[in-house]
Amino acid sequence: MEENKSRFKIAQDGADAFARSSKLGIYIHVPYCVRKCRYCDFVSFPMGDGELAGCAGGNAPYRGAGAGKAWASCPAGSPEDYFARLGQQIDEAGRLYSERFSIGSVFFGGGTPSAVDPSLVCGALARLKDAFDFEEGAEISLEANPGTVSAESLAAYRAAGFNRISLGVQSFDDRVLGIMGRIHSSAEAEEAVILARKSFSNVNVDLMMGVPGQTLRSWEDSLRRAIELGVQHISFYSLQLEEGTPFFEDYRAGRLELPDWEENRAMYRRALEMLKDGGYRHYEVSNAARPGFECAHNLRYWTMEPYLGLGMAAHSFIDGVRFSESVRPDGAAPDVSELKGDFVFTQLRLIDGLNTELYKKLFGCGFEEDFGEALEELIAEGMLRRSGPDGERIAFTAEGLDRTNPVMERLLEEL
Ligand code: SF4
Numbered sequence: 553m554e555e556n557k558s559r560f561k562i563a564q565d566g567a568d569a570f571a572r573s574s575k576l577g578i579y580i581h582v583p584y585c586v587r588k589c590r591y592c593d594f595v596s597f598p599m600g601d602g603e604l605a606g607c608a609g610g611n612a613p614y615r616g617a618g619a620g621k622a623w624a625s626c627p628a629g630s631p632e633d634y635f636a637r638l639g640q641q642i643d644e645a646g647r648l649y650s651e652r653f654s655i656g657s658v659f660f661g662g663g664t665p666s667a668v669d670p671s672l673v674c675g676a677l678a679r680l681k682d683a684f685d686f687e688e689g690a691e692i693s694l695e696a697n698p699g700t701v702s703a704e705s706l707a708a709y710r711a712a713g714f715n716r717i718s719l720g721v722q723s724f725d726d727r728v729l730g731i732m733g734r735i736h737s738s739a740e741a742e743e744a745v746i747l748a749r750k751s752f753s754n755v756n757v758d759l760m761m762g763v764p765g766q767t768l769r770s771w772e773d774s775l776r777r778a779i780e781l782g783v784q785h786i787s788f789y790s791l792q793l794e795e796g797t798p799f800f801e802d803y804r805a806g807r808l809e810l811p812d813w814e815e816n817r818a819m820y821r822r823a824l825e826m827l828k829d830g831g832y833r834h835y836e837v838s839n840a841a842r843p844g845f846e847c848a849h850n851l852r853y854w855t856m857e858p859y860l861g862l863g864m865a866a867h868s869f870i871d872g873v874r875f876s877e878s879v880r881p882d883g884a885a886p887d888v889s890e891l892k893g894d895f896v897f898t899q900l901r902l903i904d905g906l907n908t909e910l911y912k913k914l915f916g917c918g919f920e921e922d923f924g925e926a927l928e929e930l931i932a933e934g935m936l937r938r939s940g941p942d943g944e945r946i947a948f949t950a951e952g953l954d955r956t957n958p959v960m961e962r963l964l965e966e967l
Pocket of ligand 1: 584585586587588589592593594596662663664697720
């Protein structure tokens, strides 16, 4: 019994280890988009005058501002009201945490932060700077849709202190963009990247593979264009079919054909080759960067450093406790089994591998003690390998990278 109990308790020095950082990441959720993309189930509400695509996150459909200025029926209210509430939350967070933490990174995500008036996001950043001390060189990112930026808005973001722009390009193929329901063309995406590169020395482009109608050739062209445009960081994700989206409904009704697993994997492997040749380091399953441009904010998630999420649908993680919809934890004890699972899911995504020494420090037992049997099997099957000077890291092999989810699930069955 005692043995079982200790398996689900954070080690005493682990509690300290979870509280080890004096730097905090801040995520700000901006839940508005011009129009819903056909595959998206993020919590975001269309504010354009296009056809209503429905709201994500289980909310009732909402017709946007351009279709009658019906903000009253939008769960987030108008952007002005939303940012007013956000400002109060920022002030409260400052009162609670500014003595203990300085800010190591900030990420405005969504939704589409660039869809609202730039004065709102710039004002929110100014309020954060009033509420907290920022680390020298703190990364401050803004997610932007290529259809919603201009030279003026980008200059305003830069002047306000944003130092990284993440552009949701998804594809440079107009046909694919049309199928996805994106609001921009490939030419507009290219123009946005060129403009962003003029104001920012740290630009990310998101690309998506495995999209209906996408060929390996189209995928290679998109990657090539992103690389040629000289961006510092490229994220490349596979399309996920999410229930409740138009894509999901079309797929279920047999109206949508997706590239099969082999084609999807061929796209992934081609991305790794092209990114390597282009001078990018593949540092996370779906992310590559020029050296020194790895996303500091996302690395906090993957290394279980503390972060605070503000705004609708944002999550926080402080002292080993996850919470949402509040700036403070609700008093619940950390769920250690869940934390161990999160550790596997986040750390194993790093190409350098999961750090078993950190695991021991946090949980007070060896990684092998918890996952030994599955770990040895997966190593024997060539899915995982030991790495690091003393074999203290566990990383995916090239073959394992093609099967990340089943491999992780197999490990988690041990918990
Ligand atoms: S722009 Fe991004 S958040 Fe908005 S609907 Fe499209 S995928 Fe979703």
